[in-house]
Amino acid sequence: MTGLLMIQLTTGVWVARGERDQWLRADAHPYDRAAATALPRRRAEEFLASRALLRHLLRATLPHQADSPIHAGAHGRPVLAGHPHTGISISHDGDTVAVAVAVGRQVGVDVQQPPDHTPDPLLRRILGTHAPQVRALPEPHRSTELAWVWTAQEACVKAAGTGLSGRPWTIDIPPCRHRGRWNDYRWISLRDHSRTPLSCSYTALPHPAQHLPQPRTRSHPSDRHQPGHPPVPPDAGPREDPCT
Numbered sequence: 001m002t003g004l005l006m007i008q009l010t011t012g013v014w015v016a017r018g019e020r021d022q023w024l025r026a027d028a029h030p031y032d033r034a035a036a037t038a039l040p041r042r043r044a045e046e047f048l049a050s051r052a053l054l055r056h057l058l059r060a061t062l063p064h065q066a067d068s069p070i071h072a073g074a075h076g077r078p079v080l081a082g083h084p085h086t087g088i089s090i091s092h093d094g095d096t097v098a099v100a101v102a103v104g105r106q107v108g109v110d111v112q113q114p115p116d117h118t119p120d121p122l123l124r125r126i127l128g129t130h131a132p133q134v135r136a137l138p139e140p141h142r143s144t145e146l147a148w149v150w151t152a153q154e155a156c157v158k159a160a161g162t163g164l165s166g167r168p169w170t171i172d173i174p175p176c177r178h179r180g181r182w183n184d185y186r187w188i189s190l191r192d193h194s195r196t197p198l199s200c201s202y203t204a205l206p207h208p209a210q211h212l213p214q215p216r217t218r219s220h221p222s223d224r225h226q227p228g229h230p231p232v233p234p235d236a237g238p239r240e241d242p243c244t
Contacts, residue, residue, distance in 0.1 A: 006057065009188055012103035015200050016057040017111060017190075020095050023049040026056070031069045046092045054078075054090060054099040061101055062086065075163040087202070089158050100200050106185075107202045108158025110151040114143035114197065126150055126169050134175050144197065145243070149173045151199035152189050156182045159201040176243030 005017040024045050028036070032051040036044040051070060058066035065083050073079040080086050087107035089100040100109035115122075118139075123131040126149060134145050152173045157166035160183075171182050179188045187201040 005193060007193060009200060011205060013105060013107060013202050014057055014061050015100045015109055016053055017096065017098040017194060017198055018053050020049040020097050023052040023097060026052040028052060029055055050090045050092050050097040050099060053097050054088060057099055057101050075161055075165065077161045096196050098198055102202050104205065105203045106159045108155040109200045110154035110158060111196060111198045112147040112151050114140060114147040118143050118146055130175050145175050147197040148189055149175055151197045152187045155199040155201035156185050156187055159185050
């Protein structure tokens, strides 16, 4: 699939990002097709594309769980029926969808297109004391950096299962960082792999790694990458870093 990114972040944690229209054309799972019938058209398209990508990632990592029903739990957190120890997360914005899977951990993922405008109240609300650092950046770097910070904040509250009620804008995420910690959660911004701001958060491993199942990591045959190496999406590669 063109534009597909699949990457393992740490033991038992995987993230995938793709283009909505491509995954919308994938064959929908019967459970997902039935659940989408009650949704408005635009929402149904996001729903089906994100779940198609999630099931693709599950087939590549935990194939025995890939056909399980997906339900909405507390605060809208997606839950994989029959597999309480597998964390899953879904995000979509604009033409991009992203998903995460974690074994024995809670996980959250968020993808965001940079906003068209970055008014001072928005900068101060999301960035707090870091607002002057980002305000000094020229556009479009200012909007992009704001989106990177927001994805890390949003990924953290998704992993915690609180959503917006967890007040993500209060989480201190310094600009230009690739990784960090918030309470019991670790977060990673995939700045070296995605031009579209994309971050993932997950809990520490609760038990020794040797007790985890050893899933296989692969991608769709059309990705054309060597085993053990994530496919390189079109938006990856060297880019100007306004933070240096």
